Amino acid sequence: MKHGKRVCDTLKAIRLDIAHANGIEYAPSECNHEGDCAGTCPACESEMRYLEREIARKRALGKAALIAGVSLGLMSFTTTSGDSRPLATSDRPDVDEDSIAKKPLIIPRAADDQRVRDEVFGRPPEPMPKFPGGYDAMMEYIKENLHYPAEAAKNQIEGTVLVGLHVGVDGKLIEAIITNPVDPNLDEEALRICKSMPDFEPGRMGERSVESWLVVPVKFSLEEED
Amino acid sequence: MNHNLAPIIAVARHRLTVDGQGVTTLVAFHGCTLCCQYCLNSQCLRPEGLWRTVTPDELLGEVMIDNLYFLATGGGITFGGGEPAIRSEFISDFCRMAPPEWHYTIETALNVDREHLERLVPHIHEYYIDIKDMNPAIYRRYTGQDNRRVLDNLQWLLQHDGMASRIVVRVPHIPDFNTDEDVQRSRQHLESIGITRIDEFTYERR
Numbered sequence: 001m002k003h004g005k006r007v008c009d010t011l012k013a014i015r016l017d018i019a020h021a022n023g024i025e026y027a028p029s030e031c032n033h034e035g036d037c038a039g040t041c042p043a044c045e046s047e048m049r050y051l052e053r054e055i056a057r058k059r060a061l062g063k064a065a066l067i068a069g070v071s072l073g074l075m076s077f078t079t080t081s082g083d084s085r086p087l088a089t090s091d092r093p094d095v096d097e098d099s100i101a102k103k104p105l106i107i108p109r110a111a112d113d114q115r116v117r118d119e120v121f122g123r124p125p126e127p128m129p130k131f132p133g134g135y136d137a138m139m140e141y142i143k144e145n146l147h148y149p150a151e152a153a154k155n156q157i158e159g160t161v162l163v164g165l166h167v168g169v170d171g172k173l174i175e176a177i178i179t180n181p182v183d184p185n186l187d188e189e190a191l192r193i194c195k196s197m198p199d200f201e202p203g204r205m206g207e208r209s210v211e212s213w214l215v216v217p218v219k220f221s222l223e224e225e226d
Numbered sequence: 227m228n229h230n231l232a233p234i235i236a237v238a239r240h241r242l243t244v245d246g247q248g249v250t251t252l253v254a255f256h257g258c259t260l261c262c263q264y265c266l267n268s269q270c271l272r273p274e275g276l277w278r279t280v281t282p283d284e285l286l287g288e289v290m291i292d293n294l295y296f297l298a299t300g301g302g303i304t305f306g307g308g309e310p311a312i313r314s315e316f317i318s319d320f321c322r323m324a325p326p327e328w329h330y331t332i333e334t335a336l337n338v339d340r341e342h343l344e345r346l347v348p349h350i351h352e353y354y355i356d357i358k359d360m361n362p363a364i365y366r367r368y369t370g371q372d373n374r375r376v377l378d379n380l381q382w383l384l385q386h387d388g389m390a391s392r393i394v395v396r397v398p399h400i401p402d403f404n405t406d407e408d409v410q411r412s413r414q415h416l417e418s419i420g421i422t423r424i425d426e427f428t429y430e431r432r
Contacts, residue, residue, distance in 0.1 A: 007240050014249070014298050039240050045291075052294060068327060071298040072248075139370075160259060160371065164272060217261045217370040 007039025015047055017071040024054045129167035129200040129214045138197075142218055145193055149185035153222060157183045160219045161190035169209040171199040182220070190218035231279045232316040233257065235270050235308065239292060246331035246352050248301025251289045255307040259337050260369040262358070264400070264429045270308035282320040293325065302328030302351075309335060314342035321349035336379045337371055343379055347386065354425075355380065356396040359404045360412040368403045384420050395421050399428040 012028050019026035029043055055065045131138035152158075159182035166175040176194045178187045194216055203212030233256035241250045256270050265271070280288075289303060296302045303324070305317055311334045321330055331352040336343075357376060359365050365373040383389050397412050398404075413424055 007242060010242060011240065011249070011295065014295055018294060018298055048294060055294075067294060067297045069298070069300060072300055135370075162258075162261065162271065219371075 004039045014071040021066040021070045129203045152185040160217050163194045163216045165214045167200045171202045186220050232313045233279050245304035248299030249295040250301045250304045252304045255310045255313050258309040262369050304331040306333040311338040311342045314345040318345045336376045353393045360415045390422050394423045396425045
């Protein structure tokens with residue numbers, strides 16, 4: 001069974017548990033969709049909104065609702081990676097569009113599906129651009145050329161500034177930007193030192209040079225300055 | 227940094243048992259204190275990887291859609307990234323607004339200033355900590371950073387009553403960077419300081 005279908009079945013079972021625990025009449029609709037899905041769809045969302053309304057109605061009538069832990073025993077589901085694309089609304093022609101909550105956030109699972117991540121975020125070239133002599137040489141360059149800003153040193157400000165370097169197919173720096181700012185003085189020095197670096201070996205896709213990004217950590221430590 | 231706004235790279239719903247108990251929604255933040263060679267979510271470091279910025283109440287409004295699933299299964303929100311701990315002000319604001327019955331999990335490398343953990347500890351139920359390798363030289367080669375802060379933070383967390391049962395330390399086999407012996411040494415070190423839940427796994431080369 002595909003991943004999305006398993007998620008859908010699990011969520012459906014949870015809805016049934018909630019309905020049974022609260023005496024709510026509920027019969028999940030039959031799913032005629034073929035192939036895998038995101039694990040939810042407008043019809044499934046609509047069913048959950050129905051349960052929420054019924055529970056709110058019970059509470060408004062002064063009755064207690066039982067929800068916490070009703071499906072604790074259900075969670076023996078083991079996930080596998082899979083496509084999490086949202087199901088097209090046209091696959092469920094009987095859905096009441098007015099009762100559907102605002103479009104849910106359905107984002108491909110960035111953490112565990114390489115194919116989906118590559119389609120969404122772009123496949124990074126391999127390898128990334130290289131400083132001449134490699135990573136250790138780059139760290140040595142930073143260490144040798146770093147000027148600790150006086151204002152930051154006076155105020156005991158330390159930290160690691162991450163600088164994103166956009167490197168062209170010729171290895172030349174197109175752009176350098178701060179991706180993780182720490183302090184304006186440290187940020188400025190981190191940018192300066194990265195912009196002063198020699199040309200890189202460009203990133204490659206097979207035999208082809210490509211534009212690519214590299215993130216460089218520029219560490220400011222007063223302990224190392226002493 | 228405006229703690230009322232946080233940059234995120236993804237919000238992933240309906241995760242079942244991979245990020246903590248029950249049904250969870252993963253909120254992945256942009257930005258990290260490390261620069262790991264095989265980063266799983268490298269878009270968290272790239273400027274174009276930023277999806278959007280949200281306030282705590284905007285995020286709450288969006289994830290509330292799965293409230294009944296969270297309550298029914300003991301699930302809730304998992305904060306990941308990137309390094310979510312650097313968004314500690316945002317996360318603590320969010321947790322204060324959100325239903326107290328939700329379960330909050332954080333996936334962190336723990337290489338952050340102590341003040342972030344001090345903000346997070348009152349709210350986080352479970353910690354998944356990826357320590358890379360306990361050997362400082364291996365750690366630096368792989369991440370570009372020093373791991374002293376990780377060890378200090380881990381020992382500080384363990385000083386809290388009952389914390390050991392709420393921490394899972396992930397110890398990776400990192401191709402080209404550490405060996406099976408290195409991983410076993412990391413495990414032994416962690417066990418010696420009181421870590422009881424260890425998850426050993428293997429990184430993919432990228």
